[in-house]
Amino acid sequence: MKKWTLLALLSAVLMVLAACGDSEEEAGGGESGEGESYRVGIDTTYPPFEFEEAGEYTGIDIDLINAIAENQGFEIDFNPMDFGGIIPALQADQLDVAIAGMSITDERKEIVDFSDPYFDAGLSLVVAEDNSDITSLEDLEGKTVAVKSGTTGAQFARDNEAEYGYEISQFEDSPSMFQEVSNGNADVLLEDYPVIAYAIAESELALKTVGERLTGDQYGIAVLKGENAELLEKINAGLQELRDSGEYDEILNKYIAE
Ligand code: GLN
Numbered sequence: 001m002k003k004w005t006l007l008a009l010l011s012a013v014l015m016v017l018a019a020c021g022d023s024e025e026e027a028g029g030g031e032s033g034e035g036e037s038y039r040v041g042i043d044t045t046y047p048p049f050e051f052e053e054a055g056e057y058t059g060i061d062i063d064l065i066n067a068i069a070e071n072q073g074f075e076i077d078f079n080p081m082d083f084g085g086i087i088p089a090l091q092a093d094q095l096d097v098a099i100a101g102m103s104i105t106d107e108r109k110e111i112v113d114f115s116d117p118y119f120d121a122g123l124s125l126v127v128a129e130d131n132s133d134i135t136s137l138e139d140l141e142g143k144t145v146a147v148k149s150g151t152t153g154a155q156f157a158r159d160n161e162a163e164y165g166y167e168i169s170q171f172e173d174s175p176s177m178f179q180e181v182s183n184g185n186a187d188v189l190l191e192d193y194p195v196i197a198y199a200i201a202e203s204e205l206a207l208k209t210v211g212e213r214l215t216g217d218q219y220g221i222a223v224l225k226g227e228n229a230e231l232l233e234k235i236n237a238g239l240q241e242l243r244d245s246g247e248y249d250e251i252l253n254k255y256i257a258e
Helices: 002-027 060-072 083-091 152-164 174-182 193-202 229-245 247-255
Strands: 037-042 050-053 056-058 075-080 112-114 119-121 123-128 144-148 167-171 188-192 207-210 217-219 222-224
Touching (some): 037 060, 050 060, 060 075, 060 229, 060 247, 083 222, 123 152, 123 174, 123 193, 144 174, 152 167, 174 207, 193 207, 222 229
Antiparallel strands (some): 119 217, 123 188, 123 207
């Protein structure tokens, strides 16, 4: 009798384990079994969120996703790319997840599902340090505005181009865009204020922000829409755990001075 009970129990446990295995596989990036590996798209020219230091990826986004992967038991395969290529790569099934200082927008929500917001950001107008003519959008008539492809900054520039009468000049990464304004080839650029504040503080860039912040938005972690509900749940659960444990604040404080 005892033996039977044990056998029944054992087979029940095995069935549950098998079921868990299955559902994990469906949710994941196609790898099998435990410790699923997800392809994570990142924009490594975007400090303090993502950058390379001594050959390692580092920054707020990198630490957050690594910590989430650890508390949710999955592996990460980082795929660095230009920001403008990240959503297309998700759509082409070349990525499972994107964390790239990516702002949550209604337009993007039609293509991707976002995690809970994890950071407040928004756009600032940035000019050369010695520029005293430009303090707001009203001063941009006939000027050149540098933006980065695929970003909310590029979208904002397009949306307001007709009203303010400037030319748009597009770049693939933030450092090239910063360079363009500091060397005088463009008059202004649009960038998320935490990013430009960090760049000005940490490097020799002769740039400054002017005027009011133009927009407010929040960063989210993205997965392809409608196909990754379980992965998104893990990401949100992981994020919440980091907030509860205080690790989220530790990560932010490591990169951003109070
Ligand atoms: N937050 C901006 C966006 O989502 C810029 C992101 C980036 O350049 N990595 O478009």
